Structures are given as structure tokens and as C-alpha cells.
Amino acid sequence: MAKTVHATSAPLRTDAARNRSRILEAALRRVEERGLSDLTMSEVAALAGVGKGTVFRHFGDRTGLLLALLDHSEQQFHASFTSGPPPLGPGAPAETRLRAFGHAVLRQMVNTVHVCLAAQMDPMRRFTASAYRVRLAHVAALLQEMLPAEDVELLAHVLMASLDPALTLTLVSQHDMTVDRVETGWDDLISRLAVSRGRVRYDE
Structure with missing residues (x-):
């Protein structure tokens, strides 16, 4: 038997x-x-x-399905920035990878933003969610490489806030901004951050 x-x-x-x-x-x-x-x-x-x-x-239930969808998407995204090809994955300068990371997050969000919002946890608890902490650690590591003398933990949180799903949806749906425009804003933010800290901008 x-x-x-x-x-x-x-x-x-x-x-x-x-x-x-x-x-x-x-x-x-x-x-x-x-x-x-x-x-x-x-x-x-x-x-x-x-x-x-x-x-x-x-x-x-439906919420469980939505959370699983986010987890499924996050696993694929995690692989792309931890072991995928550059510029998103390893092998490119930190500033270039940060730009690519922001672009990838925004593009992923276009397809999943409604799922993110529908399955979103308590506003305070979402900052302790595994996906957020993994992304935060990645951004902080790249900032540490770019700006080793700065408060990279705080800067990482500030940068992550600019990629918030609710903010992105508001910019695109209520302020008629294209995703390309939001991506350009992300690039400008990274470039200004680098220049303001005495870094030379990396030109792709």
C-alpha cells in the first residue's frame, strides 16, 4: 500500500x-x-x-487570488533585478541600475496597479511586507555603491515612495501623465541625486 x-x-x-x-x-x-x-x-x-x-x-477567496497574483509577479521581477541581464541586473553601474529599476517597477505597475490597490494591506503594514523590504534593500544597496557617505536607508525609502502604486495611478489617470513622463522624472531624480552628492552622472 x-x-x-x-x-x-x-x-x-x-x-x-x-x-x-x-x-x-x-x-x-x-x-x-x-x-x-x-x-x-x-x-x-x-x-x-x-x-x-x-x-x-x-x-x-478573491483577495487570496489577488495576493497570489502579486506574489507571482513579484517573484519574476525579483529574478530580473537580482540575476537578470544588465542594466536591470548585475553588471551595470549603480546609477544606471537604479534608473532601470525605476523603469521596470513603473512598467510592471501599469499591468498590476489595480491588483496592488485591491489587495493592499493596512497602509502602515505594507512597509513591512516582504516585497517592499526586498525592493528597499536592493535600492539601498545601489545607493550605498553610489553614495557611500550618505544616509542611504532614508534615501531608499524616499525613492521607493516615488514608486508608490497609488501615486503612479493618480499621476497617470488623474493628471494625464504618460508612463514615459513618469520614467523621465525618475531618471531626473536619480541624476540630480548623484550630481548633488558630487557624483559624475553616468551617461548610457
């Missing part, structure tokens, strides 16, 4: 992982195409080609 259980359990785990991935991909496509309006677990199940119960078993 023990051999039979072990022989069948591995494929079940594989199927479960495959179903979870299909559900997340289907949900992300739906959000990118039509936003979060009227998104239901039943619709996601149909798009993924699985039963509604499967979606509930994996994610519990």
Missing part, C-alpha cells in the same frame, strides 16, 4: 502546481485586458480550464 501511495502522490502534486500556474496566468491575462471590474473566481476558473472548486482550494 505504501508504494501505491507514493507512486500516485507525485503526479498529483505536479498537477496541482500546473493548475495553480494556469489559474494565475489566466487571471493575470484577464486583469491586463479588462482590469479587475467584475472579476470572479468562476470566470477565472473558466479561463484557466479548471473547476471553480480548484480555484477556491488554491487561493481561498
Whole structure:
């Protein structure tokens, strides 16, 4: 009996992982195409080609699905800036990587901002969330390389605040700013920071 259980359990785990991935991909496509309006677990199940119960078993409820979507997206993004190719990944000067990081965050946010806001935790608790702390540490490390004598911890928080999802959505939807314009503002901020600290701007 023990051999039979072990022989069948591995494929079940594989199927479960495959179903979870299909559900997340289907949900992300739906959000990118039509936003979060009227998104239901039943619709996601149909798009993924699985039963509604499967979606509930994996994610519990709609909020659980949204949080999983953010985590799925964050894992991919984390890999891009920690081990991906430059300028976002290792191998480029710190200032260039900071610019690339801001651009990548803003572009990712265009597709996920409504998910971020819908699943957002308490305003104070979100600053202790794992994704925020990982990004903060990355920005602080690049600032440490750029400006070793400065208060990089504080500067990192200030830079992260300029990439806040709610602020980005407000700039794009209420102030009619393009993402390109916001990216240019990020570049200008990084350049001014470097110059103001006596650093020579790195020209790509």
C-alpha cells in the first residue's frame, strides 16, 4: 500500500502546481485586458480550464487570488533585478541600475496597479511586507555603491515612495501623465541625486 501511495502522490502534486500556474496566468491575462471590474473566481476558473472548486482550494477567496497574483509577479521581477541581464541586473553601474529599476517597477505597475490597490494591506503594514523590504534593500544597496557617505536607508525609502502604486495611478489617470513622463522624472531624480552628492552622472 505504501508504494501505491507514493507512486500516485507525485503526479498529483505536479498537477496541482500546473493548475495553480494556469489559474494565475489566466487571471493575470484577464486583469491586463479588462482590469479587475467584475472579476470572479468562476470566470477565472473558466479561463484557466479548471473547476471553480480548484480555484477556491488554491487561493481561498478573491483577495487570496489577488495576493497570489502579486506574489507571482513579484517573484519574476525579483529574478530580473537580482540575476537578470544588465542594466536591470548585475553588471551595470549603480546609477544606471537604479534608473532601470525605476523603469521596470513603473512598467510592471501599469499591468498590476489595480491588483496592488485591491489587495493592499493596512497602509502602515505594507512597509513591512516582504516585497517592499526586498525592493528597499536592493535600492539601498545601489545607493550605498553610489553614495557611500550618505544616509542611504532614508534615501531608499524616499525613492521607493516615488514608486508608490497609488501615486503612479493618480499621476497617470488623474493628471494625464504618460508612463514615459513618469520614467523621465525618475531618471531626473536619480541624476540630480548623484550630481548633488558630487557624483559624475553616468551617461548610457
